[in-house]
Amino acid sequence: MTTFRWGDPADAVTLPSAVRDLLTAALGVTGPRPAAEPTLAPPAPLPGFPGLDVSPEARLRHAGGMSTEDLLIGRSGAVPDAPDGVARPTTHDEVLEVLRIAGEHRIAVVPHGGRTSVVGGLRAAREGYAGVVALDLSGLDRLVRLDETSRTATFEAGVPAPRAEELLNAEGFTLGHFPQSFEFATIGGFAATRSSGQASAGFGRFDQMVVGLRAATGAGTLDLGRAPQSAAGPDLRQLLLGSEGAFGVVTEVTVRVRPLRExxxxxxxxxxxxxxxxxxxxxxxxxxxxxxxxxxxxxxxxxxxxxxxxxxxxxxxxxxxxxxxxxxxxxxxxxxxxxxxxxxxxxxxxxxxxxxxxxxxxxxxxxxxxxxxxxxxxxxxxxxxxxxxxxxxxxxxxxxxxxxxxxxxxxxxxxxxxxxxxxxxxxxxxxxxxxxxxxxxxxxxxxxSGATITHHHGVGRDHRAWYATEIGPVGVSVLHAVKQATDPHHVLNPGILLP
Amino acid sequence: MTTFRWGDPADAVTLPSAVRDLLTAALGVTGPRPAAEPTLAPPAPLPGFPGLDVSPEARLRHAGGMSTEDLLIGRSGAVPDAPDGVARPTTHDEVLEVLRIAGEHRIAVVPHGGRTSVVGGLRAAREGYAGVVALDLSGLDRLVRLDETSRTATFEAGVPAPRAEELLNAEGFTLGHFPQSFEFATIGGFAATRSSGQASAGFGRFDQMVVGLRAATGAGTLDLGRAPQSAAGPDLRQLLLGSEGAFGVVTEVTVRVRPLRExxxxxxxxxxxxxxxxxxxxxxxxxxxxxxxxxxxxxxxxxxxxxxxxxxxxxxxxxxxxxxxxxxxxxxxxxxxxxxxxxxxxxxxxxxxxxxxxxxxxxxxxxxxxxxxxxxxxxxxxxxxxxxxxxxxxxxxxxxxxxxxxxxxxxxxxxxxxxxxxxxxxxxxxxxxxxxxxxxxxxxxxxxSGATITHHHGVGRDHRAWYATEIGPVGVSVLHAVKQATDPHHVLNPGILLP
CATH class of the missing domain: 3.40.462.40 (FAD-linked oxidase, cap domain/gating helix)
Structure with a gap:
């Protein structure tokens, strides 16, 4: 992602003339609105996180997500959601270390996968914190295991979707998960946000593909998934899926894979x-x-x-x-x-x-x-x-x-x-x-109308209020209780998911 | 269910001679072990629960479940798990009332569906409580709605599985859920224990059929399920499914139904x-x-x-x-x-x-x-x-x-x-x-071996220790936090599911 624009600059679109005509004639669009140069506020000092980068480039690259609101704010030159630095751990234990340091220093931690959130999922609250650190998961980039017998693959969270497909395709398998964010999103992000791909009728939603999860929480490690399905209590995998970094950082995901077919x-x-x-x-x-x-x-x-x-x-x-x-x-x-x-x-x-x-x-x-x-x-x-x-x-x-x-x-x-x-x-x-x-x-x-506030974009900051209505006060208090148990220092993505 | 025997006495089995021969010759079984008459301890006095029945017959009928351990204990004449009485509410609000009264008087509440548990799921802890009341859900017995367009049916929790099938079959539909407990188990029990039917490859597990849930908790009502699937946070339906009455009492379940086929x-x-x-x-x-x-x-x-x-x-x-x-x-x-x-x-x-x-x-x-x-x-x-x-x-x-x-x-x-x-x-x-x-x-x-302690029987009292190992200390603390939020007086099925 470039700053406040989607994807690769080389793939930028020039508007077709039919679209330009439509904008003027049908919508009354009056003229171009070029983006201003962004201005960063001076960063708060951060403690020594693993792989810390406090350069302006890194901070800008991790400033907000890809909702139109995020882009409009960024294009105006304001950068209210820039972190004070970017931590880039390369192992699960280093992620635990980031959470430990953040808890000690009351630094808000914002997990970053492909940064394709369109619901303000990367715009954590800054108020009440000594600083904000972006937790860039791109260093957790390995295919841990492909089990051809069980047809499962275990990926570290930061593996980008195209890389995951490439690795699976080489062995004759596919995940079959192609959301619009496919070119940039990561396996961990898919899990944390309950992503749904364009071929979901054939392959299922991402949350339906997940059979195992590992997460780093403020209370330690959570390892889930001993069988495809189980009657051993509530399905805690389904509590981590969609938790958007508020309960822990997904570091490893085991997914069902299928033979590659056209x-x-x-x-x-x-x-x-x-x-x-x-x-x-x-x-x-x-x-x-x-x-x-x-x-x-x-x-x-x-x-x-x-x-x-x-x-x-x-x-x-x-x-x-x-x-x-x-x-x-x-x-x-x-x-x-x-x-x-x-x-x-x-x-x-x-x-x-x-x-x-x-x-x-x-x-x-x-x-x-x-x-x-x-x-x-x-x-x-x-x-x-x-x-x-x-x-x-x-x-x-x-x-x-x-x-x-x-x-x-x-x-x-x-x-x-x-x-x-x-x-x-x-x-x-x-x-x-x-x-x-x-x-x-x-x-x-x-x-x-009784519908859900989001089928696959997630809650983030933008859907919080309706989400609270959707699950009701008992549901909200359950989520707060889970957060208290997994994030006792309240540093994980504050202001995201939960009101 | 009769006392300490499965099902309907009219359907009792006489051992085939081949089985009798096998018992003697191959296993060295020495002779009959007739069941003793059960002896009930005097009940603790209970406050005025809706539909309360404190008769010895009602207490015996609700004493423990159908595990071999339950049956052996009952057959020995001991009845350690008999409740002091049986409350039989007929509405969701009356279930909330049972929980309110129980909290006020510190009475343990044991939800009862078809009483087919084989994991000690009806053997709640008595220590520390003023009494134990069985919450018999058979009064919540209605098909609330059949939505033929969406192919969903909303049942109250106490509807027995055969009755649910009968009601659906009359309209050309089926749930397709036929576990071995089918003849006695209830819709609410299926949900609370993540039941799996013999035709699960074709129809899915019960937890995969559920699209909506209503539960009475100690903190109020939880209404879940606005869409088949959603990215609005964690799937809280999956937190209630398998909760075995420890977080709340499932009072209504909306399930996917299918056309009846042979x-x-x-x-x-x-x-x-x-x-x-x-x-x-x-x-x-x-x-x-x-x-x-x-x-x-x-x-x-x-x-x-x-x-x-x-x-x-x-x-x-x-x-x-x-x-x-x-x-x-x-x-x-x-x-x-x-x-x-x-x-x-x-x-x-x-x-x-x-x-x-x-x-x-x-x-x-x-x-x-x-x-x-x-x-x-x-x-x-x-x-x-x-x-x-x-x-x-x-x-x-x-x-x-x-x-x-x-x-x-x-x-x-x-x-x-x-x-x-x-x-x-x-x-x-x-x-x-x-x-x-x-x-x-x-x-x-x-x-x-890394497998799950139960695929479809549930945790109950019997699988608690292995379950705790399976989800680890962070998982256990998450469940305790959820219980604190939904059952602040700790009266819901104490000793079940959670250590």
Whole structure:
């Protein structure tokens, strides 16, 4: 990651002319908004953490994550979330050492994987602490063990996803986990945030792949997972998964792997989002279930066609990715689907990791662009879909040009599915406040409709309030109790996850 | 349940002559051990709990569970685990009221579902409490909602499994959850203990079916589950599942249901347990995966044939239950399997819930009979299998006739499987001490081999020590912290799950 921009500068996107036209004509975007040079506050002095780097470059590189709010703040020149230094341990014991030193000196510790958080997961609270240290896990970078009999692989937490795939592919295996953050995210980050990949229908969510976990906590080491499943009490793996560094630092993850197989993508068109929803629900409940199954609403289908990202005309585009031997064509046709051949699938596959680059270009051009997501049960899905869309349109269109709000179903289950929204609007004078208002409206709509505040982005700082509502006061007190037990000095990612 | 015997007296088993001969000839069983009349201690006085029954009949009916140790103690005439009375609330709010009153008067509360625990899960500690009340959940007996769109059903916790199936079957659905305790166990009990059914390969474990939970805790109500899956923090459903009443009383469970489909059973013979293990692993990892998949070792196959429970000859018998359209024959044959047709499958299906009745007859006859189970990853399975078998043979054969120790793989996963042992020996003078020694040897062997102390029976009182080793000191302190938050008066099932 470069500073306040996604990924590799060499892969930066230039806006297609169709997009530029759309920004001006439809959204009233007025002009470019170049990023200011960032200014770092002087660092607080830090004690001798393993692998400590207090250079301005290291501090900037670890300043905040990749939410639009993070980027807008960074682009304004302010760097409120820069750590005072970066510790880079290379072993589990050194991670324990970081926690020990931090507890002793009351330094807030912010674990960093690929730094792809889009929910403020790297923006820990500074108030009440003598300093903030970023705990960079890139030094824990080994494949510890590949067990071909059990089909499990044990990775250290800092292994980047592409490296993990490369190591597994060499032995004929795959993890099959391809979230949009794939090119930069790490195995430990996937675990800590309950990541979900684009092929989740075929491979499951990351939390469903994890059979073992090792974590460094403020109370010592936690080693979990003696069997695929167990009735030995609550599943404590599931308490660490999604804990976002608030209970401990995941240092090692054992995941189920599968033989490498090719996926074939095709596009399908449905007359309406409702019709498509019935079709994908049917596949999720009665099969045959593709490994990748996505359904765009009318707005997303139209915008993708207008901007050249797909050539699907009207209706709703579905992307269907199948292993050889799985053919859901009959079922899709039965529900009103029209086959569009391989082209839309190939186009989607080619662009599947490109959206965050496009966002940077949109922000440069003076547009506001962000995504958010939720999940709920099938019977509530249409209501939630409309409520969130209406909330976004209402909040962003208030007194200005209406925004573009697009949505797709990105992950399906037998009992429900996720909804993933993309929003583009003209930036106002204060785009941070503008997006916060829209995000609040959307979060309130999600919460009121009974859906979960996040299906795969995590809680971080941005979803805390709704998360507290979602699990209720008893749930919150349980989490506080767990934190007290695992982080007695309260130095682990303060302000993240828990209110 | 009748007192200290399994199930319905009308279904009691008379030992087949082949079994009687085997007991005498092979095990040296010397003669019948009739049960003594139980003697109840006078009850401690209880405050006015909802639906309170302090009759001796009610107290006896709620005295302990169905482990062989529980039964042996009860058959000796001692009833150390009888509650002082039985509260029978009929609503969630009444359960909260039971917990409030219990906290005020320091009464231990033991939640009761179908009372089928085989791990001492109903034998709460009495020391330090003014009394013990059984919390009978049979009054929470409604199907709250069937959502045919999302394919979920919400049951109150006390609904017995057969009633749940009946209600679902009437609408064309099934839960597909058929553990050996099926005829008596309840939905709430399945959740609290992470039950696993005989068709788990097809339908998943119970904990995998649960999408929503409501629990009454000492700190108030916990309502969990807004979506099939979520990235909103740790999955707190998975903290309640397996909590065995120590953190709260599950009062309502929302489960995924599926359309009712027929299963067809066949038998297969493998030349060795090792060959069969490779075959079932292949099906678990590469498919086609049957819904029911079990593999007996040589001893179990031989004993079942000798006692007329199956007519498979030598080798190892596998029972394979498939939905129409799934045919694993080619794969089974590829791994050395010989088809035995439908007869072994039909015999297994007919006897699938009968083993606990047979145990009562064996105990009457002077034999010791019990089961235990574990799970681990495939690469460790052969070593664990042998270590536990050897530990049982060593402990029970020490100074007497060698026991019969049989084993089968009962549940398979991509990354591992469970091992289920059945042990039959001649009762010594002190069969409780005799079994405790064998159980200790087996538990130590399981723990030392790195496997989990229980795949589906739960922790209860009997597995506490190994469980503590399994999750380590940090894990134990996490559980204590959760208990402090949810059970501040420490009245919920004291001595169960947690050391």
């Amino acid at each position: 996926l074939h993508y095709t596009g399908w068109s449905f007359p309406s989002f409702e019709a498509g929803m019935r079709a994908v629900r049917s596949l999720a409940q009665d099969g045959p279930l593709p490994a990748v199954l996505r359904l765009s609403d009318e707005a997303e289908t139209m915008i993708n066609a207008a901007t050249g990202a797909s050539d699907a005309g009207g209706g709703c585009l579905a992307i269907v990715g199948c292993f050889e031997g799985t053919d859901p064509s009959d079922r899709l046709a039965e529900y009103g689907g029209e086959p569009l051949g391989e082209a839309p699938g190939k186009a989607w596959e080619a662009g599947r990791f490109r959206a965050p680059y496009l966002r940077d270009a949109l922000l440069d051009a003076g547009a506001l662009a962000e995504t958010l997501e939720t999940a709920t049960f099938w019977d509530r899905l249409p209501e939630t879909y409309a409520a969130v869309r209406d909330a976004l349109v209402g909040a962003l269109g208030d007194g200005g040009t209406p925004p573009i709000v697009m949505c797709h179903i990105s992950h399906v289950y037998e009992t429900g599915a996720s909804l993933y929204y993309t929003v583009v609007a003209a930036q106002s004078e204060d785009p941070v406040a503008q997006w916060r208002a829209a995000k609040t409206a959307a979060g309130d709509a999600i919460s009121a | 299963l067809h059973y066949t038998g297969w013979s493998f030349p060795s347990f090792e060959a069969g293990m490779r075959a079932v692993r292949s099906l678990a990892q590469d498919g086609p995966l049957p819904a029911v998949l079990r593999l007996s070792d040589e001893a179990e196959t031989m004993i079942n044939a000798a006692t007329g429970a199956s007519d498979a000859g030598g080798g190892c018998l596998a029972i394979v239950g498939c939905f129409e359209g799934t045919d694993p024959s080619d794969r089974l044959a590829e791994y050395g399997g010989e088809p035995l047709g439908e007869a072994p499958g039909k015999a297994w299906e007919a006897g699938r819930f009968r083993a606990p009745y047979l145990r009562d007859a064996l105990l009457d006859a002077g034999a010791l009979a019990e089961t235990l189970e574990t799970a681990t990853f495939w690469d460790r399975l052969p070593e664990t299998y042998a270590a536990v078998r050897d530990a049982l043979v060593g402990a029970l054969g020490d100074g007497g006739t060698p026991p019969i120790v049989m084993c089968h793989i009962s549940h398979v996963y991509e990354t591992g499987a469970s091992l289920y042992y059945t042990v039959v020996a001649a009762q010594s003078e002190d069969p409780v001490a005799q079994w405790r020694a064998a159980k200790t040897a087996a538990g130590d062997a399981i723990s030392a």
